[in-house]
Amino acid sequence: MTRLSSPEKLECARKEIVAKIDPSKPCISVCAGAGCLASGAAEVIAAFKTELEFHGLTTEVNTRGTGCPGFCERGPIVMIYPGEICYLQVKPADVPEIVSHTIKEKKVVERLLYVNPATGEKVTRESEIPFYKNQQRNILSENIRLDSKSIDDYLAIGGYSALSKVLFQMKPEDVMGEIKKSNLRGRGGGGFPAWRKWEESRNAPDPIKYVIVNADEGDPGAFMDRALIEGNPHSILEGLIIGAYAVGAHEGFIYVRQEYPLAVVNINLAIRQAAERGLVGKDILGSGFDFTVKVHMGAGAFVCGESSALMTALEGRAGEPRPKYIHTAVKGVWDHPSVLNNVETWANVPQIINKGADWFTQYGTEGSKGTKIFSLVGKISNTGLVEVPMGVTLREIIEKIGGGIPGGKKFKAVQTGGPSGGCIPEAQLDLVVDFDQLTKAGSMMGSGGMIVMDEDTCMVDIARYFIDFLKDESCGKCTPCREGIRQMLRVLTNITTGKGKEGDIELLEELAESMGAALCALGKSAPNPVLSTIRYFRDEYEAHIRQQRCPALACKEMIAFHIDPAKCKACGTCFKQCPAEAIEGGKKRIHVIDQEKCTKCGTCFDVCPKQFGAVGKISGEPVPPPVPEEKRAL
């Protein structure tokens, strides 16, 4: 592969690549992101290759595995160009029909299209599916346009033009100015303005500086960084090199968790390809600017997403946070100035350079500019990655894009910001989503996890879940975090198992206050899931403590299953399926649950035929006595 030794050569190479692309030539793009691969995308791609070969179409049709377009709920996703036909949940068995119908006869396979549940209408084009239509996909939209393993694909869509522009038309101060003007804020959690970190590092006298990508995504339910680094690794790399040029760094690191094997493979491949083309390494594009980058695999500790812990881990030591009274931008890895930004933050950089800060700031609110990617998960119809401009409301995301709550259930809360965030209730659904508003509501933007919960979710149990997660994920170095989490978990476990007592809520609040003295942001923000649920769902805490009742009927130790004798038709379904053999039944005899034997698995509740609805869940009240023997005959 030829090294591109000048910006002109880069443009020539790009022209050559683009010239080879025939826009009218059919292209089958299959999402090859981790989610779709798990649902069989690799088999679908293989089936397309075999089928095209069978029809002798190998040279006339392109097939490629792309990055994740976001609609993970309906994977594997297949897009057919030109025409942008979008097929969902495609199986290898569907492939012959797609090739014979869509590729050969230019007809649409109706049964694989998206059906709008509201109208029953079928939607052919991706951009018309409500899930996508209501998004603003500045960053994510590139994923489906390119083969994640091909630098040529990235060059074809204008890749590395921002780097070339920066190196030959802008001084580092100009780059700083543009980023400052864009007011790009860190997408990893705190929302700290990127330019401030950059400027602090740039102004630090130490000549050795580092730039780092934080790809240690670890919030439960969050996967936007994975999709970016797997799907479009070159964009992250390009952003990083631009950052390095601006702050005067010549070395960089990409800290990616090893649980993201495909991301590790794709980013390493991207670096190798970029090095072969002279886009990373010595004398980039003949500009005289040198930059090398190493991939560092994280060992899986959640706390390593915290900047100082990540840097300690980069140095080869156990990933523990250290005091940051002097910013890591001044004294970071091996005490050298180090700029650490999240994957999504870096991915924004090339676009800001190419399209300008004014383009970027047209999206968003006063204090939060641009778009943000969320991973919308939980009790929501359309699970997946969602990119929206800052400033849309939670309601728009959940109802318009997410398609609301499935199964006719009622919305209860949305959890944002992972273990450092909080739960936001229905009354606040019209809150606009930006860094400052979410913090005001007692939650936070975090890296973009958004977990939707319905009426069946117990909010005390959710708080307990997050604290239990942190019990193992705190590094354990400082007392308020380690011990505070331990004690909080004990209190929350008591409450959710019916052993709560008066004063527990106040104790949780007191522990939360002491955790304000923790060493790092993980510990300081660890009480947020507890405090926000107390703030908005105090009645649920009180019901658990005072009435031994779980209003959501979710806490196993506080509920009982009961068969309503008036409704039971003695069909035997629950009797046969109870794994604990806790149901006493018989032909034409009203069934009865033996409460001693019942393990509260809920099987009887789930299998009781809908038309009978005889099995009920109760909490906070005594179980009615079983029907007397003589009255059990139907």
Place this chain on the structure above:
Amino acid sequence: MSEIHLQIDGKDVVASEGMTLVDAAKSVGITIPTLCHHEKLEPYGGCRICTVEVEVRGWPKLVAGCIYPVEKDLVVRTRSEKVDKVRKVLVEEMLAHAPDSEQLKVLAEEYGADKDRFDKHPSFCIHCGLCVRYCAEIKKKHAVGFVDRGSNREISFFPEIAGKECWDCKECFPLCPTSALQAAYVLAESLMSPPEEAGGCGCSCSGHKK
């Protein structure tokens, strides 16, 4: 070194650059309690008992006095209501591990901490890391370290190193504020020592020559 003027508990203090709040307070006779702090060791900031309240650009925040560097015009409160409340909970949490520690008892008295507030967790260790850091930084032996993380974090002697190094050293013993170290060490020793009748482990390790 340039002079830095700041205010601690209403007193004007002149400190030199690089000093911590604990040092600066000490210079005017104000004691900020510490547990994991040690003059010979790198600042650690683990136990947080030295938590104080500072005002940065008008915003109060809690920081660790043993590592926070003095800043010009900083306002520091070492005994605000908030600070005392935090210290009380921290002492109570540590007492759940080491109820008999003399140092903790003194602190409990000072801050009105109830040693029975939280259920006992008899590990005896409060994770101050003095033994671990002393062994690593001063002795450069790394015979004792932290294992696991979060609530499961504990100190552990590594038999391969401890067997060779610890018998003639034991300098970390008196540093331990809870006597946890002895417990851990005794445990490690019992694990390492061969049964008497076996007559040594047959290796040349110094630990078994006694």
